[in-house]
Amino acid sequence: MKSTYVIIAAIVVIAIIIGGVFGYIALSNSSNTSPTPAPTTAPTVAPGSTATPTPTPTSHPSTSASPSPTPTPTATPAPTPIPTLAPAVLNGAGGTLIAPLMSVWQPAYQQAMSQITVNYNPVGSGAGITQFTQQVVDFGESDAPMTAAQYNGLPSGTTAITIPISASAVVPAYNLKLANGTVMTNGLNFTGAVLANIFLGSITTWNDPAIQALQSPSVAAQLPSTTITTVHRSDGSGTMFAFVNFLYRSSSTWATQVGVPSTSPSWPTAPAQIAAPKNAGVAGAISSKDGAIGPLEIAYILENTGQTSLYYGTVANAAGNYILANVSNIGAALQAGASSGLPAGNASWTTVSMIDNTYTNTTATTMYPIVTLTYALVYQAQTNYVQGAALVNFMSWIVNSGQNLGTGLGYVPLPANIVAVDNASLKLVTYNGTPILH
C-alpha cells in the first residue's frame, strides 16, 4: 500500500522530467514553430484575396527627394574622429525604443574602437533624463525632446546638447476578420481624424461609415460590425508620444480632451480598451482579439513579420495619399521634417517634432506621416577629457557610421540634413572651453 504511493510519486516526477526534456527537444527541432501554443485566432491568412488597396501615390517623387539640406552652415564633411583615444567606459541610460539598435552598435563600435566600452541601460526615457540630470551617466537618451521643466532641472551652469541618433515610425496595427471570413491583411486605410475618433471611443464598430468612407468599395462592403477594441501601451513610451502627437494635430477634440503629447499620455476612455506593457504586450493583446487595433512601432512589426496574426494599415499624409510605412517613405518624412529647420544642438529642442513639421507639408507626397526622432543627450562642457573625447567619438560614429546597421531591425537611417545638424552639434562639445572635435 505504502509502496504503491511511492511508485506513483516516482512515476509522476519521472514523467514530468521526461516530458520536459522531450518537449524541449521536439520544439527545438522544429525551431521555426512558435514555442508556445499560439492562442486563438487561427492565422488562416488568405493573402492576395482580400483586396489591399494602398493607393500608391503618384506624381512628383522628385519634390520630396530633394529638399534643401543643411540648415546650419557646415561646409565640411563628417568631422574626423580624434586619432588616439585613451581607454574609457561610457555609460548611458534612456529609452527602450533604441535598445535593440544600441545592442547592435555596441559590438560594432567595440570593433572599431577596442579601447572604449559602451554600456547602455534601457530604463525608459524619463529615467534616462533623470540620470542624465543627476550626472550619473555619460549620456542620456530620450524618445521625446526635453521639456522646459527638464531643461530648468539641469545642474546650474550646464548646457545639454540634443543629438537625434535614430528614428522610428508608428503604424496602426490590427487584427480583423472581414464579413466574408477572411483576414484583413496590410492596407486598411486610416486618417488621423478617424484614428483619433477610434481612440476617443466615438467610433466603436468596424463598419462605421467614417471608416468605410476611407476604403475601396470592395473592402468597405466587407467591414464587419465587430466592436473595435483599442489597445495601447501601459508603460510610458516614445512610440505613444509619436502616436498621440499625430492625433493631437489631427483632432481638436483629442487636443482638448487629452492635452499636449507626452510619453505617458492620459488615454481617453473607450468602450472596449486595454493597455499592455511594451510593444510585445500590445502586439500580443491585438493578435489575441478579433477587432483589436493599436499603435505599434514599425521596427517591431518588421522584425516579427509572419510570426503573428498582425497586420497594419496605411495613414493619409498631408497630400491626401494613403501611405503604407516602409523605410524609404519614413526617410522621406524625416528629410521633409528636418528641412524646415532644426535648432542648434545646445538650444532648446522642446518644440521639435517631425510630425508637427510635416503635418501640413503637401509637397512631400510620398512621406509616411507618423515618424519620430529619438535623441541622445550630452553635456556641452565635459569635465574629463578622456571621457569627453570618447563620448564625442562614439556619438560621431553612431551618426556617421552606425546608421545603416539598424535597417535590418526596422530603424530608418537619418537623412543627410539631420546628420549635418548632428555633426555641427558635436563640434559644440568642449573641454576647458575648447571644442573636442576640430
Next chain:
Amino acid sequence: MQFKVLRGDTILKILLATAALFIIGLVVALAAELFLGSASSIHSFGPSFLIGTQWRSSQNVFGALPFIYGTLLTSAIAIVIGFPISLGVAIFISEKLKGHQTFGYGLGIIVDLLAAVPSVIYGLWGVFILIPLLRDYVETPLHNSLGFIPLFSGNPFGYDFFTSGVLLAIMVIPTMSAVTRDVLSVVPNSQREAMYSLGATDWEVTQKSVLPYARSGIFGGFILGLGRAFGETMAVTMVIGNIPNITTNLFSAGATLSSLIANNFGESTGIYQSAIIEIGLILFFVALLVNGLARFMLWRMTSGARGRA
C-alpha cells in the same frame, strides 16, 4: 571561565539586538524615503489623491482610488479561489497521507515548486495560456448564462480583474498551503486519538479537532498569501489590462497600485514621479493595515484558544 561565558553571551546579545534593530531601521527608512519622495505630491493634492477616480498624468490629475480598488479586488479573488485549494492540499497531505510520507513529501515538493517559478514566467503563461483559456471556456459561458449579474456583465476579453485574480490565486497557493501543512503536521496525535476514541469519522476529526487547534497558524499562512497577492507586480501587470476602472464587473480591465508603479516609474519626472511614489506609500500602508488587522484578529482568536500551533 565564568567571565568568558558572560562575555560571549553579551556579544551574542549585542549581535542579535543589532540584527533586530537593523530590520526596524529598514522599515523606518523605507517609510521615511516614501514620505520624502511623495512630499510634493502630498502637499499639492492632499487627501483628494486618495479618493480621486481620475488618473491623467499629462494634466496633473492624480487619483489613487481605482488602483487601490484593483489591488483589493484582485487580492480578494485570489484569496477566495486560492485559500480553499491550499487548505484542501494541506489537509490531504497531512491527514489523508499520514501513513504515506514519501508521496506526501513528493506532493509537497511539487506545490512548493510553484513558489519557485519567477513571476514574469507566470505573466507570460498568463498571456499565452490562461487568458485564451479563461476567456473562451470560463468567462464567455459565464457571461452568456449569468450576464444579468453585474459581476459577469462585461464583454470578456481575458485581460481583466478575473484573470489577474486567478493567476494570483495560483501564485499564493504554495505560500498558504506550505504554512498550513506545517501547522497541521504539528497538531499532537492525542487530539486526533481522543476524537477517534469517541467514534468520530475522519472528517469529524479534521473538522472538530485538527482545524480548530491549528487555526491561528492557518490564519498566519492566509496573511502571508494575502501579502504576496498585494505586492505581486509583474504577472498582474501583464494580464490585468492596465485601465484604471472602478466597476463590479470582473471581466473589465483594471489596474493595481503595483502595476501602475511598474508601468510608469521609468518615464516619470517631477510631480508625476512624486505622485507615483505616493502610490508606493499607499501600497505600503494598505499592506501594513491589512497585516495589522489580520494580526489583531489572530490575537483575538488565540486569546481564547486551547493551544497554539
